[in-house]
Amino acid sequence: MNLHNLPCIEFLVGAFLLWIVVAKRHHIINIVISSVIYPIKNDEGESIRGPSWQSLDGQCLEKFLDGRSASQVWRQHGPVYRIWSGFTPEVVVTRPEDVKTFHADSSSHRKSPSSNGGWFFHQMLGDCMGLINDQRWKEVRAQLHTYFTHGAVIKSCDFISDFTMDYFRCLETKEANTIKPQAVTSFSRFPFLATAEYIYGPLTETEKDRLWTLGQRSLTLMVHVLEGGVYRFGICRWLKPKQYLKLKEFEKDWTEFNEAIVEARKTQNKTPPVVEAWRAVDEGVVAKKEMIQTMSEILFANLDVSTNVLSWLIIFIAEDASIQRQLRKEIRANASLRDNFCNSKDSLLHLCLLESIRLRPFTVFTIPEYSPHSVVFGGYTIPPNTSVVVDTLAINYNPQFWGKNSTQFNPHRLKDVSSTDLRYNLFTFGFGSRKCLGKHFAEAMVKTFVAELLSRYEIRIPNTAADGQDIKERKATWVPISDIEIMLIPVIN
Secondary structure, eight states: OOGGGSOHHHHHHHHHHHHHHHHTOHHHHHHIIIIIISOOBBTTSOBOOOOOOOSTTBTHHHHHHSHHHHHHHHGGGOSEEEEEETTEEEEEEOSHHHHHHHGGGGGGOEEOGGGGOOHHHHHHHTTSGGGOOHHHHHHHHHHHGGGSSHHHHHHTHHHHHHHHHHHHHHHOOSSOSSBOOBTTTTTTHHHHHHHHHHHHOSOOHHHHHHHHHHHHHHHHHHHHHHHOGGGGSTTHHHHSHHHHHHHHHHHHHHHHHHHHHHHHHTTSSSOOHHHHHHHHHHTTSSOHHHHHHHHHIIIIIHHHHHHHHHHHHHHHHHHOHHHHHHHHHHHHHTGGGHHHHHTOSSSHHHHHHHHHHHHSOSOSBOOOEEOSSOEEETTEEEOTTOEEEEBHHHHHTOHHHHOTTTTSOOGGGGTTOOHHHHTTTOOSSOSTTOOOTTHHHHHHHHHHHHHHHHHHEEEEOOHHHHTSSSOOEEOSSSSOEEOOBOEEEEOOO
């Protein structure tokens, strides 16, 4: 390696990081960044509490990989505390009143650069719609928003229903009356391919296979982000050349896949959303990298999110025989109005979806964002442009709002709660003005799938799993998702 070819700043950063590791100066760095560079104090002059900075990653990896445990431990520092993502401070709020205070000016908020995830993460998703700001965000969102409104999703009910029926025909086999799929493995392709065909139009088997392979490559690269350390810095290009090469190869192949899809579908009578959105790329309104990474965000980054939502809903229903019977009765009563039913916001099925997300939100800590104004949480004055995240478990399990049984699955608790009351007391698809673009599509897709599943099968969890330890979660992802076998027993009509 020729050091003279390295950018000076990156070389100095690398030397500094090496010094930290070898000299073990964590306590000195913690004092400097906590008290000198990023001081946060309350009215009495007391510094904000929180876990100390201890490594190059701070608490970033714990936040994603072990969020549920970390949430309980970190809350011991108080209702407002500070963690670190690398060298960047993040203030965590745990009370609905602080969430409301923070989002009072949400229209002026900005997402933290690359979610404070570091250099390698930025190469993968740093320019996607969910992480960019201002006019860039408005332009990208404008190309896709019309396809994901509630009205647009209602008009797409036939597509969602037909795709669901085809999926179940492929799932069923003649060899056995009882199917025993893994909640994650067997169902993850459904939301992934349903979303893909909604964006790209009908896919050939070859296109599906290639897209799935690209998705797996993306997830493999994301594992390096979760390894942290040197991957947080640009110097990893030289220290991890094989991984960097795989990243560049993926970027090339993923771009070529999207360009080929767009070119092949330009002449169709009914062009899919990706073709219409790509016009902004051709016209120079949206950068190609922004569109490519937004496709990555929608399909690959959200694969774990949609799988988490679907699999946990199925598991909760499987564990509650009474709710399952009530749901099946409701589904049969609305069989002739299935599309309207699956888009309804007041059905028991919808309440089950909300309750499932309440108990198992797809992220324990929200994507960091910041306000250009100072804000006060619990007496602490938070300076402008300081990253703030919400502990969604603290909000969703808050016994003062949800009652003493807040840890139990009980969808009926939501029946008489107004949307106004839920606004800052329930995290589902985000807070503030930048909620998830695909919220309505995801809800309709998941509810249509579960309605079809319950109309065909009784869902059970084998005794060996039900009587065993807590359901395991896969942690090699941004969103730890359930990993358990379920039983699908055909319903006798």
